[in-house]
Amino acid sequence: MSEQIKNRIEDANRQAVERVLRSRPILVDIKPAIEVLSGMKKNSIFHAGPPIEWKRMSGPLRGAIVATMIFEQLVESWDEAVKLIESGQIEFSPNHDHDAVGPMAGVISPSMPVLVVKNEKFGNTCFGRLVEQKVQFGVFDEDAVQILKFWAKTLGPALGKAIRVSKGIDLKSLMARALHMGDELHNRPVAGTALFASIITPYLIEVLDREELVKVTKFFSTNDIFFLCMSMAACKTIMNAARDIEYSTLVIAMARNGTDFGIKVSGLGNEWFIGPAQMIEGRYFPGYKHGDANPDIGDSAITETAGIGAFALANSPAILSLIGGSAEDAIKYTKQMREITMTLNDTFSIPILDFQGTATGIDIRKVVKTGILPVIDTAMAHKQAGIGMIGAGVVRPPLEAFKQALYAFGRKYRL
The missing domain is CATH 3.90.1700.10 (v583 domain like)
Structure with missing residues (x-):
């Protein structure tokens, strides 16, 4: 390899990593996926990882897809979901190909609320699926589907209102603080969740009625991994700045x-x-x-x-x-x-x-x-x-x- 090529690679990498370091991801909204994700259609289901067909999908990914189709009222059962998928009426695509990320199975569907994170330094915007403990692991029972309904009906709209009133939340500085409180911001985002809750609560009080406020704050009190969705969306926004x-x-x-x-x-x-x-x-x-x-x-x-x-x-x-x-x-x-x-x-x-x-x-x-x-x-x-x-x-x-x-x-x- 010539010195000229080596120098071009090193210069490119310096530019890329500088964009990573200088990025400033700001949480600006929560919106239904179909309103903000490029390429999302009514029959779309986006998923974690690289592209894959139904016949090669793992059990947890299949379970998450079925739960999501029930949530979207496309089907009422596993058998109905399989039939619809095998007929070719559902289009699958990786989250990353649409500037999005999701935990575990990571399934995102049209009605599902997603985080909207904008890079204040470089202008790119990315999206993140919210975090829960059932559907993303492949559970597709009624309790699992109810979580998605709660997101769409209550949690997403409530947090969206509060975030808009806040004029945006600086996720990078919040993540740096959480790291100094014992998080690594993947498997342990507990401090990040607590910090986010302390920042957003005054705005929730400002924009929600008492019944909504109780539901949302109870959710935070029982979901200490919630900040994972924010750290993921922030990291996606950071890394996309260097693509x-x-x-x-x-x-x-x-x-x-x-x-x-x-x-x-x-x-x-x-x-x-x-x-x-x-x-x-x-x-x-x-x-x-x-x-x-x-x-x-x-x-x-x-x-x-x-x-x-x-x-x-x-x-x-x-x-x-x-x-x-x-x-x-x-x-x-x-x-x-x-x-x-x-x-x-x-x-x-x-x-x-x-x-x-x-x-x-x-x-x-x-x-x-x-x-x-x-x-x-x-x-x-x-x-x-x-x-x-x-x-x-x-x-x-x-x-x-x-x-x-x-x-x-x-x-x-x-x-």
């Missing part, structure tokens, strides 16, 4: 659909590079074992892509009781990620490491050269639709996806 930079080897998305794991790279446009989703190593809830688990699933690895999540695991020893491992392991993971990234973050820092920044900006060249794969901490879904979350742990992507991307980079730029 489509010629010659950049920066990874701008990592996502899983329960069958495949895919990445996108700044200098390679909108193309997916895919390998098999991996099994998660961690702890199981009582009554479950390794053979019950589905492979890795969800768009939530966008947090690690942006330099938080497991990249900040040293910051969050409390989460080890959920995912397993020791404090020493957490520090090792956090430091190891520096070997495959471009810089240290100047906003997201780790007190226990003398406030050094988190490793930020995954470089496909470094991943392939070192063989070190990004670490992701995540929840585990049962492989069978309808059961739900069964544990949590740590997982690594398939090296194959990064090799594919590097080969494609070489072809595109004739290296």
